[in-house]
Amino acid sequence: MEAKDFSVLPRHVAVIMDGNGRWAKKRGLPRTAGHIEGAKTFRKIGEYAGDLGIRHITFYAFSTENWSRPENEVAAIMRLFNEYLEEARERLEESIQKGIRLRFLGDRSRIDPDLLELMDFMEAATAEGKKVNLNIAINYGGQQELLQAVQSIAEDAASGRISAADVDAAMIENRLYTAGQPPVDLMIRPSGEQRLSNFLLWQSAYAEFWYSDVLWPDFTEQDFDEALKAYEKRNRRFGGV
Numbered sequence: 389m390e391a392k393d394f395s396v397l398p399r400h401v402a403v404i405m406d407g408n409g410r411w412a413k414k415r416g417l418p419r420t421a422g423h424i425e426g427a428k429t430f431r432k433i434g435e436y437a438g439d440l441g442i443r444h445i446t447f448y449a450f451s452t453e454n455w456s457r458p459e460n461e462v463a464a465i466m467r468l469f470n471e472y473l474e475e476a477r478e479r480l481e482e483s484i485q486k487g488i489r490l491r492f493l494g495d496r497s498r499i500d501p502d503l504l505e506l507m508d509f510m511e512a513a514t515a516e517g518k519k520v521n522l523n524i525a526i527n528y529g530g531q532q533e534l535l536q537a538v539q540s541i542a543e544d545a546a547s548g549r550i551s552a553a554d555v556d557a558a559m560i561e562n563r564l565y566t567a568g569q570p571p572v573d574l575m576i577r578p579s580g581e582q583r584l585s586n587f588l589l590w591q592s593a594y595a596e597f598w599y600s601d602v603l604w605p606d607f608t609e610q611d612f613d614e615a616l617k618a619y620e621k622r623n624r625r626f627g628g629v
């Protein structure tokens with residue numbers, strides 16, 4: 389399917405990759421097996437979204453709350469993320485040709501230094517990509533993101549660089565991890581849950597939500613199409629009439 393099959397495409401799609409654990413449990417496998425499959429689905433849907441012409445797509449890979457999971461599960465998710473980045477580095481020329489720009493949203497202070505180095509390298513190496521902005525949220529929390537924006541504004545105010553009256557929505561947006569990117573148009577959450585789970589709180593103010601019972605490892609291009617078709621049919625009013 390190509391972009392022309394949709395009369396309107398969301399500019400920014402966000403995906404909560406939920407249901408990996410249940411997928412594994414159903415098969416009597418360890419939870420980490422669900423994340424391995426989930427990482428494959430991430431690659432598949434990320435590539436598909438780019439082929440369709442979606443300009444911005446954000447995947448929720450690891451939240452600020454996910455550190456409370458068993459150590460081996462946290463390590464497995466970080467390892468999968470690292471594997472993906474190493475593979476992306478090997479295929480760098482291809483990504484550059486496709487105009488892909490990789491970005492990471494979240495608090496980097498707790499990220500392993502080697503992984504962080506790879507993240508920084510990939511962000512810099514793809515910085516000129518203009519077609520697809522692929523965001524991966526890692527150690528991300530929406531409240532934490534807003535908190536650090538408020539702190540940085542407060543610091544500027546305390547030092548006299550700005551006054552309270554200067555604070556506006558644009559100033560907040562410019563201090564979010566998504567600075568310069570459009571707000572979320574479509575939020576996709578598979579696996580039956582209907583929660584935002586601290587994901588892109590500010591950016592999703594007017595997002596359309598699409599839920600599905602499919603577990604993330606089973607999520608297909610057809611499911612993504614369904615979400616886009618549902619989005620196409622919705623009448624967005626942004627608070628107007």
Ligand code: FPP
Nearest residue numbers: 405406407408409410426427449468469472
């Ligand atoms: C939520 O499912 C999923 C996660 C917390 C991890 C998502 C990570 C990946 C898909 C792999 C690594 C990422 C990249 C970018 C390669 P869950 O475990 O909460 O599922 P459950 O609700 O069924 O237990």
